[in-house]
Amino acid sequence: MSKTTEEAAPSPGNGNTLLRTLDRLGLARIVEDGARHDVVVVRCKASVGDDLPDALRAVAALDIDCPGPDRTTLPCMDASQDLVIADGVLERLSDYRASIADWFRVLRVGGHLVLSVPHQFLYERKLLPPSRWNTAHRRFYTASTLLSEVEEALDPLSYRVRILEENDQDFDYAVPPDEEAVGCGELLLALERIARPAYADKVLDERSEDRATGRFVRVPGQAPSEPVVAIETAAKPPQRILVLKVDHRGDFIMGRPAMELLRRAFPTSHLALVCGPWNRAEAEQLGLFDEVIEFSFFPEIASHVTDIATEEERVILFAREMAGRSYDLAIDLRVDQDTRRLLTVVAADHRAGFGTGDRFQFLDIALPFINPTISGRAEQRLIMPDRFTTLVGRHDGFAIVCPEDRSGMAHGDRLIYGPYADFEPGDWTLEIIIEPLESDFNLTYDVSSDVGSNVVGVGLLPVRHGVRPRIALHLDEALKGVEIRISVGPSNEVRPFRFLGCRVSKRGTFPALHQQELLVLLASLVAHRMRFPYQTLDAATRQPVP
Amino acid sequence: MSVAIVIAPLSNDTLRDWPLTHFERLARLCVDRLDARIDCVGIRAQRVAVNQIVRNFPPDRVRNLCGTMAWADTAGLLRSASCVVANNSGIAHLAAGLGVPTVCVFGASHNPYEWMARGPLVTTVHRRTGCAPCAFGSLAECPFDKRCLREIAPETVFEAVRRACAAADATVQGSPAAA
Numbered sequence: 140m141s142k143t144t145e146e147a148a149p150s151p152g153n154g155n156t157l158l159r160t161l162d163r164l165g166l167a168r169i170v171e172d173g174a175r176h177d178v179v180v181v182r183c184k185a186s187v188g189d190d191l192p193d194a195l196r197a198v199a200a201l202d203i204d205c206p207g208p209d210r211t212t213l214p215c216m217d218a219s220q221d222l223v224i225a226d227g228v229l230e231r232l233s234d235y236r237a238s239i240a241d242w243f244r245v246l247r248v249g250g251h252l253v254l255s256v257p258h259q260f261l262y263e264r265k266l267l268p269p270s271r272w273n274t275a276h277r278r279f280y281t282a283s284t285l286l287s288e289v290e291e292a293l294d295p296l297s298y299r300v301r302i303l304e305e306n307d308q309d310f311d312y313a314v315p316p317d318e319e320a321v322g323c324g325e326l327l328l329a330l331e332r333i334a335r336p337a338y339a340d341k342v343l344d345e346r347s348e349d350r351a352t353g354r355f356v357r358v359p360g361q362a363p364s365e366p367v368v369a370i371e372t373a374a375k376p377p378q379r380i381l382v383l384k385v386d387h388r389g390d391f392i393m394g395r396p397a398m399e400l401l402r403r404a405f406p407t408s409h410l411a412l413v414c415g416p417w418n419r420a421e422a423e424q425l426g427l428f429d430e431v432i433e434f435s436f437f438p439e440i441a442s443h444v445t446d447i448a449t450e451e452e453r454v455i456l457f458a459r460e461m462a463g464r465s466y467d468l469a470i471d472l473r474v475d476q477d478t479r480r481l482l483t484v485v486a487a488d489h490r491a492g493f494g495t496g497d498r499f500q501f502l503d504i505a506l507p508f509i510n511p512t513i514s515g516r517a518e519q520r521l522i523m524p525d526r527f528t529t530l531v532g533r534h535d536g537f538a539i540v541c542p543e544d545r546s547g548m549a550h551g552d553r554l555i556y557g558p559y560a561d562f563e564p565g566d567w568t569l570e571i572i573i574e575p576l577e578s579d580f581n582l583t584y585d586v587s588s589d590v591g592s593n594v595v596g597v598g599l600l601p602v603r604h605g606v607r608p609r610i611a612l613h614l615d616e617a618l619k620g621v622e623i624r625i626s627v628g629p630s631n632e633v634r635p636f637r638f639l640g641c642r643v644s645k646r647g648t649f650p651a652l653h654q655q656e657l658l659v660l661l662a663s664l665v666a667h668r669m670r671f672p673y674q675t676l677d678a679a680t681r682q683p684v685p
Numbered sequence: 686m687s688v689a690i691v692i693a694p695l696s697n698d699t700l701r702d703w704p705l706t707h708f709e710r711l712a713r714l715c716v717d718r719l720d721a722r723i724d725c726v727g728i729r730a731q732r733v734a735v736n737q738i739v740r741n742f743p744p745d746r747v748r749n750l751c752g753t754m755a756w757a758d759t760a761g762l763l764r765s766a767s768c769v770v771a772n773n774s775g776i777a778h779l780a781a782g783l784g785v786p787t788v789c790v791f792g793a794s795h796n797p798y799e800w801m802a803r804g805p806l807v808t809t810v811h812r813r814t815g816c817a818p819c820a821f822g823s824l825a826e827c828p829f830d831k832r833c834l835r836e837i838a839p840e841t842v843f844e845a846v847r848r849a850c851a852a853a854d855a856t857v858q859g860s861p862a863a864a
Contacts, residue, residue, distance in 0.1 A: 209743070234743045291736045291749055343737065362815030367841050370797055370809040671805050678810060678841050 151257035151324040156306050157226060160327050164251055164301055169222055179213060181225040181242065183275075210234035215245040222246075224253045227325075229288070230276045239292035246332040251301070254289075254328045256280045261307055261324030264316035271317070280326050289328065296339035302329040368684050372673040377467030377489070379409045382428070383481055384418070384472045385436040390654070391418045394472050395425065397658035401470070402427045404666030411466070415439060434460055436478055450480065458484035470665055474657050489672060491665045493657070500685070504668050506661050508652075517647035518563075524640045527557030527623075531633065538637050542576065545633035554582065555625040555638055562618045563645070569610040569623065570642040571600060576635035579603045581628040586610065588618045600625060602636050687720045688767035688850045694738060695731045696774035700824040703772055703790040703834045703842075709738045710839035711770065711846070716746055718843070719850060724766075726759055726776065727751035768849040770842070777802040786849035790842055793817030793833030806852060808845045812837050 161167045169176040210232055213223070223242045232238045242252050257263060259279035263270055270276040278284070282303055289300075303326075310322030382401065384394050391414065402410060411430040414422050417439045422431045436453055448456070461484055469485040471478055471492035476499075482490045483501050491504035499505060524539045531554045532541030539555060571584065579602060586596040595618065600608050623641060627633055652660075675684045694708040715721035722745075725735045729752025739749045754762065760779060763769050769780035770788045777789040781804030791797045791811040796818040801809040811817075814833045821827055 233745060236740060236742070236744055240740075287732075288744075290733060291739055291744070293740075295733060295736075362813065365812060365814050365836075367810060367812045367837055369845055370801060370807075370811065372803065372805060372807045671803055671807070673807075678844070 151227070151262035151320075156308060156323055156325070156327065157224070157253070157255060160253060160302055160304065160329060161222075161224075164253075164329055164331075166222055166251055166253075176222070177215075177220040177247075178222045179215065179220055179224070179245070181211060181213070181223065181228050183227055183231060210237040210241070212241050213245050217244055218247045220245045220247065221250045222253070223250070224255070226253075226255045227257070229254055229285075230256045230278055230280065233277055235278075235288045236292040239289060243293055243298070243330070243332065248332050248334045250332050252298075252330045252332070254285065254326075254330075256285060256326050256328075258305055258307075258324050258326045259284075261305070261310055262320055264320065272319070282326060285326055285328055289330065293330075294335070294339070294343075296342060297335050298330045298332055300328065301331050302327060304328075366684060367678040369676050369678040369681075370673050371676060372671040375672065376405060377408055377669055377672070379411070379466045379468075380405060381411045381413065381464075381466040381469040381485060381487065382472060383413045383470065383478065385413060385415055385434055385478055385481070386473055387415070387437065387439070388417060388421075390473070391421060393653075393655040394658050396655055397472055397662035398425065398427050400659060400662040400666065404662075405669075408467075411464075413460075432460065436481065450477070454480050454484060457481050461485050468665070468669060470661070472658050472661065474654055489669070491661065491668075493661060504665055506664055508657070513563075515648040515651055517645060519642070519644040522558045522560060522641045522643060524638055526560070527555050527638070527640075529555045529638070531555075532636075532638075538639050540576075540637050541633070542635050544577075544635060547631060548627045548633055550627055550629050550631055551583070552627045553624055554627065554633065556622055558641070559620045559622055560643075562612075562614055562621050562643075564614045564616050565645045565648065567612040567614060567643060567645050569612060570644070571608050571610065571623075571625070572639040572642065573600070573602050573608070573625070574637055574639075575602050575604060576637055578634055580632040580634045580636075581630060582633070583626050583628045584610065585624050585626070586612060586621060587624070588621050590620075591622065591624075593618075595621075599628065602634070687722065688715075688854075689765060690715055690719075690721045690723045690846065690850075691763055691766040691769045691776075691780070692723055692725045692738070693727060693769070693771040693774060693776035694725060694735060695727050696772040698794075698823070700794050700821060700827065700831065701773045701792050701834075703792075703837065704831075705734065705737045707835075707837070707839045707842075708770075709741070711842055712738055712742065712747055714839060714843040715846060716742060719847065721746075721767075723747045724762060725749050725751065726754065726762065767853045768846050770846060771802075773797075773800060780804075781807045786853045788842060788845045788849055790834065790837060792831065794819055794821050806849065808849060810837055810842055810845050 158167060161170055170178060223246060225242055229235055229238065246252060257276065257280065259281050262272065263279050265271060268276065268279055282305060286303065306323045306325050306327060308323040310320065310324060314321050382398065384391055409429045410427065411432060412422050412428040413432045413434050415435055415437065416433045419431055419433055422428060434457055438447060465486040467487065468489045468491065469482055469487035471482055474493050476494050479492050479494055479499050482492060489503040490501055492499065492502055493506050493508065494502060495507040496502060496505045524537060525534065527539060529539045531545050532539050569586070582600040582602055584598060584600040585594055587594040596610055596612050676682065677684050692708060692712065694705060695702055712723050715723060725738055725748065727735055732749060732751035735749050735751050739747045760783060763780045763785050764783055766785055768786045768788060769776065771777035771780065773789060773791050773795060777787055780787040781802035784805050786806040787802055787804060789802050789807065789809045791801060791809050793812065793814050793816060797809050797811045812833050816829060817833055824831060
């Protein structure tokens with residue numbers, strides 16, 4: 140039958156087991172010779188004397204009340220004890236971390252802490268508390284859980300585990316769990332306090348395994364202002380939304396899916412549209428907008444108009460139109476960037492449009508992309524010789540001329556370099572216009588950016604009558620300040636030649652996102668972002684930070 | 686006001702981790718000033734490291750649950766929290782997506798506007814150091830001793846936690862979020 144009162148509780152242990160553990164640690168004599176050593180036994184008053192060996196009764200003891208306090212504090216100085224034994228106590232204390240830490244605190248280096256607790260599957264024989272046998276037991280222990288409590292409580296570099304033992308001496312496994320156990324049923328854990336190594340703090344520093352390697356070339360130092368910011372979101376969908384669709388009839392039709400998407404995303408919001416007068420009827424017929432505002436940013440037919448107001452003038456006119464209105468969100472549904480500045484004169488908490496945040500810093504929701512109209516267009520231009528520098532000949536009219544034979548120069552010596560031009564991404568062909576004045580020979584070329592540190596092309600440059608060598612260049616990203624260098628080839632020959640510049644051309648690319656798709660992308664982005672709009676605040680002052 | 690706070694102090698990259706000593710200080714502020722009960726979560730391999738946070742607290746105040754819960758069970762724990770505090774890590778995204786008030790301490794390795802956790806009640810605390818964002822892949826590459834995170838004070842994050850808990854409390858009571 141279960142016994143649940145403290146007084147009637149059976150003991151899981153056997154004092155002789157404790158002594159045997161001490162003996163294995165070479166500590167039995169310390170206990171027996173208590174007068175010459177500092178030993179503390181922490182015990183529970185209710186169980187004092189039931190099976191503690193005589194040797195342990197004689198030493199200094201702290202008898203705690205049972206059920207016990209949250210934690211114990213030994214009345215001892217730090218590092219003053221050789222041995223602390225906590226026998227049948229830990230399982231009764233709620234603050235096991237503080238108690239273990241305090242027992243450990245009083246140990247000298249080389250001193251031992253011996254813990255004895257009832258074993259969950261020998262003494263308790265139950266999956267979860269409460270205990271059948273002792274109501275004061277707050278927790279059940281296996282070797283793992285006991286060790287976990289120690290690991291939580293103690294600096295891992297301050298002790299070593301010397302003994303961890305599950306004692307089932309004379310335990311009768313035939314006795315069913317609802318009957319009182321026969322035999323030993325405790326867990327014993329003995330720790331030795333060690334001198335904390337000098338490197339301990341380094342080990343406990345999470346940075347210790349990551350040594351800086353010194354590859355820092357692209358990292359700037361401290362910025363003039365380095366605020367801690369709090370980027371806060373709030374579930375507050377926009378109530379008043381302004382949509383700009385000020386371009387032409389076809390543009391308006393292509394924008395319809397995006398407008399429909401916005402209405403679906405914000406079904407209860409007030410949606411106002413700004414459009415050219417030529418699109419007003421279409422806009423009203425759509426039934427998506429609560430208000431339609433006319434504004435002629437473009438003329439209806441550009442070729443019929445000669446005196447178009449400047450962009451600044453049109454923005455000012457729009458500002459007058461927007462006076463007294465305010466919105467939670469304003470969106471410019473135009474891919475080309477010419478209308479973007481209209482957003483600057485709208486009083487809105489959030490502004491959305493195509494373009495990069497760098498260029499349009501007023502955009503809270505900026506959809507950056509490579510405009511297919513610009514990036515996809517074919518290009519062709521001639522870079523004249525005056526954009527190049529020569530080290531061997533002279534500039535002569537529209538050419539660089541080297542009339543003398545300069546053979547014998549070292550392989551790699553530069554002859555001509557320039558033009559430090561910018562190239563958009565794409566497939567480029569560089570046609571070097573160079574011709575021999577006498578016999579054919581070979582030079583070399585390289586194409587690079589970042590003052591030669593980023594070489595994107597290198598090869599042999601044949602200088603032949605009737606031949607214009609071509610360099611193919613595929614650029615995934617834009618390059619600024621591209622340098623083309625023409626140098627002495629491996630044969631060291633530099634025959635008389637004439638250089639007439641470089642023709643560069645880029646093939647047009649046709650696969651692109653459709654305008655309608657781009658507008659839907661922007662509308663989707665806005666709908667997604669505005670589910671949880673956010674603002675950036677200075678964490679200290681709570682003032683908005685751009 | 687007694688609040689339940691979940692702290693996920695370690696991500697899968699030390700470059701993103703706010704120092705453990707800062708988390709310990711934050712836990713102290715939360716316990717002392719908010720009467721908080723805190724659960725630290727993580728995987729089993731992080732348990733010993735997280736002991737550095739919990740060691741000086743009573744076990745019924747600050748628990749180390751590293752390695753004790755499956756990912757699916759973690760969501761249940763997060764749902765019951767007044768606030769979840771994490772680095773730029775999966776737990777932050779999970780908590781934010783669940784709509785739990787989330788405070789994310791975000792280092793400079795990544796652009797927060799590109800990678801921060803999104804949800805209805807998220808505060809991302811970030812220091813705009815001159816080197817941000819560096820896009821480094823490991824702490825070994827950082828020449829500044831991770832000061833983007835080290836120089837975010839526990840008191841600053843605590844203020845965000847306090848506001849998040851107040852907002853959660855106000856939401857539960859059906860009134861507007863407290864400022």
